[in-house]
Amino acid sequence: MKTRILYASSYGYAKEMAEQLSVGLSGEVQCVNLNVKQNLDLNDVDTIVLGSSIYVGQIHKSMKEFIKVNHDLLLKKRLVIYLCCAFEHEFENHLKNNFPLELLEHASMIQNLSGAIDKSKLNFGYKMMVSMIEKTEAGKKPILRYDDRIQTILSHLNT
Numbered sequence: 001m002k003t004r005i006l007y008a009s010s011y012g013y014a015k016e017m018a019e020q021l022s023v024g025l026s027g028e029v030q031c032v033n034l035n036v037k038q039n040l041d042l043n044d045v046d047t048i049v050l051g052s053s054i055y056v057g058q059i060h061k062s063m064k065e066f067i068k069v070n071h072d073l074l075l076k077k078r079l080v081i082y083l084c085c086a087f088e089h090e091f092e093n094h095l096k097n098n099f100p101l102e103l104l105e106h107a108s109m110i111q112n113l114s115g116a117i118d119k120s121k122l123n124f125g126y127k128m129m130v131s132m133i134e135k136t137e138a139g140k141k142p143i144l145r146y147d148d149r150i151q152t153i154l155s156h157l158n159t
């Protein structure tokens with residue numbers, strides 16, 4: 001079984017999730033950063049995992065572009081999607097706003113793997129945004145980790 005984990009990440013959290021998945025998956029597994037590489041030969045791949053972090057309600061442009069170009073191919077593969085949403089209550093809306101409905105219906109599993117924000121690493125604009133988010137009700141709550149959801153994806157794909 002061949003699996004490709006295609007991820008898009010700015011500060012490393014979605015990448016870390018891809019790497020954790022790759023370690024636990026059986027068969028031939030490769031992680032690919034879509035922000036670096038877009039043209040991929042996926043014809044002989046059985047399973048595709050798409051993973052992206054979210055910035056102001058949007059998945060990465062590279063992920064959007066990849067989905068647009070490979071829409072039909074994705075519908076022929078076993079598909080799992082994960083998002084890295086720091087704010088769990090926004091997860092369903094982020095899915096609906098960023099992915100075509102038929103891909104969401106086709107995916108055999110979709111998970112939110114939460115997120116991490118390290119303000120010291122952010123660029124100036126993002127730092128300002130996070131300072132504003134921190135003043136909101138949702139932003140005052142701690143960002144929870146859902147490590148069990150990695151295991152849920154692994155159990156799903158390894159059986």
Ligand SMILES: Cc1cc2nc3c(=O)[nH]c(=O)nc-3n(C[C@H](O)[C@H](O)[C@H](O)COP(=O)(O)O)c2cc1C
Pocket residue numbers: 008009010011012013014015053054055056057058084085086087088090091114115116117122125126127129130
């Ligand atoms: C400026 C900014 C905007 C964000 N906007 C959202 C958002 O709209 N919804 C959400 O759930 N998380 C949001 N997040 C949280 C990120 O998705 C989270 O930090 C994620 O782990 C980042 O992943 P990365 O390190 O792979 O880039 C935001 C984070 C930053 C810094």
